[in-house]
Amino acid sequence: MAVGGLILSLSPDLALRQSAEDCVRSDPRLEEGPRHRLRMAVVATTDTLGEGHDLCEALLAHPGIENLEVAYVAPEEERAAIVLTEGDE
Amino acid sequence: MGAGTDRRTFLKVAAMAAAAAALTSPTTAFVRECESSVPGDDGMTWNKAPCRFCGTGCHVQVGVKDGRVMAIAGDPQADVNKGLLCVKGYHVGMALYGKDRLTEPLLRKGDGYVPISWDEAIDVWAKRVMKAPERFAIYGSGQWTIPEGFAAQKLMKGGLGNNHIDPNARLCMASAVTGFIGTYGVDEPAGCYADLDACDVLITWGNNPAEMHPVLWSRVIDRRSRGETVKIIDIGTRRTRTTLQADEYLEMLPHGDVAIALGILNRLRHHETWNKEFVSRHCNFRAHPEGKFTLKGVPIDFDTWTQRIAKYTPEYVEKLSGIPAEKIEMVAALFADRKIKITSLWCMGMNQHTMGTAINTLVHGVHLFSGHFGTPGDSPMSLTGQPSACGTVREVGTLAHALPGGRLVANETHRRQCEDFWNVPRDRIHPKPGYHTVTMWEQFTKPAAEGGDIDTIFVQVTNPGQTLPNLNHLFNDKKGLAEKFMVVSEVYPTATTRLADLILPAAMWVEKNGVYGNSERRTQQWFKMIEPPGQARDDTWMTIALAHRLMELGHPGMKDKDGNFLFRVTDENGKEVPIWKWEHYYDVNVDKALLEEYRPFTRMKHKDIAPYDEYVKARGLRWPVVQQKDGTWRETRFRFSGFDDPYVKEGQDLEFYHSTTGDGRAQIWFHDYIPPPEMPDDEYPMWLCTGRVLEHWHSGTMTRRVKPLASAMPTAYVEVHPDDARKLGVRNGELVIVESRRGATELPVWTNGRGQPPKGTIFVPFFDETRRINDVTLHLFCPVSKQPDYKKCAARIRKKGH
Numbered sequence: 001m002a003v004g005g006l007i008l009s010l011s012p013d014l015a016l017r018q019s020a021e022d023c024v025r026s027d028p029r030l031e032e033g034p035r036h037r038l039r040m041a042v043v044a045t046t047d048t049l050g051e052g053h054d055l056c057e058a059l060l061a062h063p064g065i066e067n068l069e070v071a072y073v074a075p076e077e078e079r080a081a082i083v084l085t086e087g088d089e
Numbered sequence: 090m091g092a093g094t095d096r097r098t099f100l101k102v103a104a105m106a107a108a109a110a111a112l113t114s115p116t117t118a119f120v121r122e123c124e125s126s127v128p129g130d131d132g133m134t135w136n137k138a139p140c141r142f143c144g145t146g147c148h149v150q151v152g153v154k155d156g157r158v159m160a161i162a163g164d165p166q167a168d169v170n171k172g173l174l175c176v177k178g179y180h181v182g183m184a185l186y187g188k189d190r191l192t193e194p195l196l197r198k199g200d201g202y203v204p205i206s207w208d209e210a211i212d213v214w215a216k217r218v219m220k221a222p223e224r225f226a227i228y229g230s231g232q233w234t235i236p237e238g239f240a241a242q243k244l245m246k247g248g249l250g251n252n253h254i255d256p257n258a259r260l261c262m263a264s265a266v267t268g269f270i271g272t273y274g275v276d277e278p279a280g281c282y283a284d285l286d287a288c289d290v291l292i293t294w295g296n297n298p299a300e301m302h303p304v305l306w307s308r309v310i311d312r313r314s315r316g317e318t319v320k321i322i323d324i325g326t327r328r329t330r331t332t333l334q335a336d337e338y339l340e341m342l343p344h345g346d347v348a349i350a351l352g353i354l355n356r357l358r359h360h361e362t363w364n365k366e367f368v369s370r371h372c373n374f375r376a377h378p379e380g381k382f383t384l385k386g387v388p389i390d391f392d393t394w395t396q397r398i399a400k401y402t403p404e405y406v407e408k409l410s411g412i413p414a415e416k417i418e419m420v421a422a423l424f425a426d427r428k429i430k431i432t433s434l435w436c437m438g439m440n441q442h443t444m445g446t447a448i449n450t451l452v453h454g455v456h457l458f459s460g461h462f463g464t465p466g467d468s469p470m471s472l473t474g475q476p477s478a479c480g481t482v483r484e485v486g487t488l489a490h491a492l493p494g495g496r497l498v499a500n501e502t503h504r505r506q507c508e509d510f511w512n513v514p515r516d517r518i519h520p521k522p523g524y525h526t527v528t529m530w531e532q533f534t535k536p537a538a539e540g541g542d543i544d545t546i547f548v549q550v551t552n553p554g555q556t557l558p559n560l561n562h563l564f565n566d567k568k569g570l571a572e573k574f575m576v577v578s579e580v581y582p583t584a585t586t587r588l589a590d591l592i593l594p595a596a597m598w599v600e601k602n603g604v605y606g607n608s609e610r611r612t613q614q615w616f617k618m619i620e621p622p623g624q625a626r627d628d629t630w631m632t633i634a635l636a637h638r639l640m641e642l643g644h645p646g647m648k649d650k651d652g653n654f655l656f657r658v659t660d661e662n663g664k665e666v667p668i669w670k671w672e673h674y675y676d677v678n679v680d681k682a683l684l685e686e687y688r689p690f691t692r693m694k695h696k697d698i699a700p701y702d703e704y705v706k707a708r709g710l711r712w713p714v715v716q717q718k719d720g721t722w723r724e725t726r727f728r729f730s731g732f733d734d735p736y737v738k739e740g741q742d743l744e745f746y747h748s749t750t751g752d753g754r755a756q757i758w759f760h761d762y763i764p765p766p767e768m769p770d771d772e773y774p775m776w777l778c779t780g781r782v783l784e785h786w787h788s789g790t791m792t793r794r795v796k797p798l799a800s801a802m803p804t805a806y807v808e809v810h811p812d813d814a815r816k817l818g819v820r821n822g823e824l825v826i827v828e829s830r831r832g833a834t835e836l837p838v839w840t841n842g843r844g845q846p847p848k849g850t851i852f853v854p855f856f857d858e859t860r861r862i863n864d865v866t867l868h869l870f871c872p873v874s875k876q877p878d879y880k881k882c883a884a885r886i887r888k889k890g891h
Contacts, residue, residue: 005104038314041108070176
């Protein structure tokens with residue numbers, strides 16, 4: 001299990017922004033936090049760091065999310081495996 | 090509720106708190122008056138410091154309790170970052186606490202090391218230098234503090250009369266230096282980060298600020314969040330996180346930037362949309378003399394320049410760069426628009442380039458030719474990767490050819506000035522430039538019998554065993570050369586210490602006093618806040634202790650004209666303080682003494698810095714800093730601009746007062762496109778590009794010891810286009826060999842990852858010492874700046890066992 005504190009910069013475009021908000025709310029791994037202007041705090045809880053990594057990449061690929069900053073990363077257990085290989089098989 | 094759930098809840102709360110705190114400025118709980126260092130209710134003492142990592146120069150608030158850094162927060166009073174930090178910045182305090190900090194001097198004995206005392210260490214080192222002072226070299230860094238670099242510079246050039254001192258910044262921004270000097274006659278950007286707040290168009294030239302300078306990037310993206318329009322044009326060789334937010338992505342062939350800049354100039358000339366008034370008042374035209382590459386070139390007239398630029402039509406540029414002709418027209422049309430403000434941003438992509446000086450001067454030329462220069466938002470702005478590449482390397486002049494204050498060792502007048510400032514005898518400073526980085530390491534790793542005339546090298550605050558290009562040629566050959574002796578000052582074991590003969594444990598960041606100079610000419614000071622671990626000591630002290638031991642051994646250069654120790658520092662009563670003895674080093678503020686000694690040099694090129702105590706009060710000040718009639722000190726945001734720069738003559742809107750042509754004008758250069766020295770072929774069919782990642786800072790020696798960062802990005806990888814991966818029969822995550830004519834390394838494949846190279850190109854970050862991509866890279870360099878090209882060479886991938 002891994003927990004990340006993320007900051008999403010949402011699109012100024014209302015439709016894209018709403019689509020991004022829906023995406024966050026519909027994903028059980030994501031918990032919406034406070035907002036400031038177009039920036040939204042989100043907590044991501046995933047089974048592995050690799051999954052967390054992939055989730056970040058998926059969020060960044062969303063057209064309604066302009067930027068993603070990582071403010072906090074906490075793996076519950078230390079992993080020696082290569083993150084990139086996880087979840088790929 | 091089980092223990093696992095409790096921990097998960099705790100981590101989620103902590104994660105939300107961290108993310109929420111970073112949404113805006115940090116909460117008031119993090120804010121303290123840094124000048125007073127008053128302990129808060131939490132028992133923590135807070136003080137200010139610039140971040141230890143990149144050249145952005147964010148200020149952090151450092152919370153100390155029980156002699157340990159316990160908390161880090163963005164500094165809301167800092168103009169650079171306005172309270173924000175990137176993921177590395179939030180973790181900067183943890184970089185102090187890796188389990189394997191070096192805590193005692195270590196001397197090589199056979200294949201291992203034995204601990205020795207500091208006295209022994211200084212003695213071994215000094216005797217080694219005394220054997221052949223002219224065969225000693227120092228390899229330093231843009232992570233040197235200004236006093237550290239100034240002390241090393243003075244020891245070498247003002248003491249030993251030896252110019253073999255060069256920094257790792259040669260590897261990251263030397264081409265920016267030659268670009269600025271070739272264009273304006275003086276180094277460093279005219280503008281500042283405020284340009285990012287004012288531009289209408291931002292062009293990133295081979296630059297990925299979303300990962301490498303994230304706080305600056307957030308400044309731009311935040312403007313969009315406020316409803317402002319900022320058009321972003323990303324020119325690069327692979328898609329990055331910067332590309333994600335770009336309005337236009339121009340994917341060029343490696344080396345294509347030179348052609349693109351020439352194409353923009355061609356279009357401005359062709360359409361008669363260049364800014365005639367600006368050019369006629371402020372610019373000359375320049376080119377290299379026939380068959381030679383020089384820093385200052387020769388004058389050419391406008392017609393000649395026009396004739397030379399004529400062949401770079403959009404169609405020809407498309408062939409050279411891969412950028413469609415209409416996109417060249419599009420960018421040129423933006424530069425033709427007088428109503429908008431354009432800022433160009435670049436870093437290693439343009440600098441680590443065999444045409445590094447050329448592309449730098451050409452981008453300056455695009456801004457000058459179009460008149461997009463000199464007002465807020467209209468600016469060609471280079472960024473640096475290290476926290477004091479500007480302050481310590483470019484301003485203190487810790488390069489093999491330079492002296493402090495923009496002086497040159499080859500210039501007799503300059504040598505005289507420096508000898509006078511240092512109060513050392515005439516002809517103490519050697520007139521011949523020393524070895525630049527690549528030559529220095531070639532000479533060190535070559536046996537003496539074969540002409541390798543550097544015998545002893547001191548590596549301070551850097552990691553050449555990982556960051557030099559073509560390591561098998563420039564570094565790894567040191568192994569087994571018993572006659573060569575490498576002294577390394579470090580905080581952790583690194584790829585460099587593995588071949589060191591003497592390892593000196595160093596204090597790091599807030600374990601010592603310091604002064605940095607960031608990318609926007611901002612000088613920043615901090616105080617020591619905690620004790621270094623074990624016997625680790627300040628780098629400035631090491632240099633001074635060596636100098637004193639050399640004096641005891643009879644080296645005449647360690648005394649000034651009056652017979653005093655070269656680094657004599659006195660107390661308020663005028664009594665010399667024995668700062669070469671560690672127990673007395675902090676009896677006075679040595680940083681302050683050295684900075685005040687350095688200040689007169691800074692006025693030589695109008696890069697005036699303020700008294701030390703002014704920096705204690707400020708979150709940095711951008712030079713030139715000049716005193717006002719009321720006694721206060723005023724910084725300069727926009728250099729050469731009459732509305733802000735105190736050195737521009739009254740009544741002038743713009744003046745390049747260090748013009749190489751002596752007429753107040755900048756130079757618009759012409760350079761012909763020259764193909765890269767190594768290109769993919771049948772044997773090595775792919776382009777290899779190297780660089781950095783968000784989570785790790787440079788060679789990763791600090792950030793890979795920060796668990797959250799190491800966990801987020803544990804290993805280097807090779808980015809491969811999915812079609813290339815399919816063709817090679819390799820899957821995501823599979824280990825492959827990346828190799829060139831120079832060497833090989835093993836890496837996992839990453840397709841469709843954070844960065845996405847086009848077909849035929851691969852990218853590898855250099856942060857991972859267990860997978861050293863610089864065993865593979867090329868060490869050929871720009872003929873003017875001597876900066877190697879890490880961004881392109883021919884390579885191939887093969888499956889393991891094939």
